Amino acid sequence: MADPYATLGISRNATEKEIKSAYRKLAKELHPDRNKDNPKAAERFSKVTQAYDLLADKDKRARFDRGEIDAEGNPANPFAGMGGGMGGAGMGGGPGGFGGGGQRGFRAEDFQGFQQEGVDLGDIFEGLFGGGQGGFSRGGARGPGGFGQQRRPPPRKGADIAYRLRVPFVDAATRKDQRITLADGKTIDLKLPAGVEDGTQMRLKGKGEPGAGGHGDGIVTIAIDRHKFFRRDGDDVRLDLPITLSEAVGGAKVRCPTVDGPVMLTIKPGTSGGTTMRLKGKGFSTRSGTRGDQLVTLEITLPRDTAELARRLEGWQDDSNPRADMGG
Incomplete structure (x- = not known):
């Protein structure tokens, strides 16, 4: 690789x-x-x-x-x-x-665990020391001081099976257990890992194809769905929250959705549109096990019928310049 x-x-x-x-x-x-x-x-x-x-x-x-x-x-x-x-x-x-002056030669058990699939250790050591006395014997016959018959490569496991699991946005943020149906028709509940992201892969041991050496694994790729008003920003969740003009001017307590359920948000009097408020611990989980925040951006919306508002504002003029810092 x-x-x-x-x-x-x-x-x-x-x-x-x-x-x-x-x-x-x-x-x-x-x-x-x-x-x-x-x-x-x-x-x-x-x-x-x-x-x-x-x-x-x-x-x-x-x-x-x-x-x-x-x-x-x-x-x-x-x-x-x-x-x-x-x-x-x-x-x-x-x-x-090795050699004639040592107290003992290497034994077969000294190399237990070093037989790699597809690698003939006999070929390796014959190339180093030759095939004479004290060397490896081939064909199953045991030569003087040799290792005897070679071990066969272990049987292969079955192939892995790829799965794709769609996870709702809120479930991913809160790490809600997800049920998945395997190729054999059985269903299991998966615990989403801390720091789960779109494209995260999970390995299910022994849930792949059968083989002579045992079952392969299941490889689950997570696909997180979009949400109609939440957006992910790293470990944080962003939300644009509309408020009325009267709530912005006079202040209010408004209901604000989060991935953990709605909370009451306090709007201070005189709050401008575009103000961003932070709700601690209402975001996605991190790899360390903590959670990000939810960032709420306030958007002031006017009523559909502005006739009454215009009547009340008749004769009043806002002389401030909100674009002063922009050279306007």
Whole structure:
């Protein structure tokens, strides 16, 4: 897999905010809903999501930067820790190493867990030490000091199954459990993760296709629906709230919708249109488990029939200049 930094188009010293911003931009551009006739976009979307999952995890990112794991989260050097490298006590003639002067040779059990799928360890070590005495034997026959018959690669698991789950805006903001029907007809309730976004992927262990090595996984991609008056802004929720002229001039308590249900909002006398008020903790959940805010922008609306208002204002003139700061 390509370098995750290159996949997201960011530098290696990018901040968490820059990583998140780059992912949002690419996820929006490459989302399967927008590229139904472009399979390459869907493939890139998957790679971008995998890169983000690695870099958004502080521990994984640090291990990747140190070269301990690769871009897929696998150990970068599966032979690390065998002791002594290719010389010295580990592989040379010292205690426990190869060669005639050691106390013992390597045993088959010393390499338990290092058989990789599709990799013939016999070929690797024959290339290093030759196929003579003390080497690996092929074909199942055990040579002097050899390892004996090779283990076969483990059976493969079944294929993963991709699911797409549409989540209502309010449910995503409040992390309400979502029910999903699987390919086998069974239904389960999913707990949405903290910091859920459009394009977030969830892995369901063992919910994929069956295989000789067990079932694959289910990969659920979240698609958050739009709302008729709420808008998402990062972890915050924005709302334009209409108020009357009399409420703006004289002040009032008005009912204001939030993702958690309506609340009463206090409008101070003399409030201007365009004023933004903040409701703490009424936004989306963050990865740390806290919540963003709801930002309410007040919009003054005039009555449909302005005849009575015009009659009351007859002879009165507002001499203020609200455009003074704009050079007007």
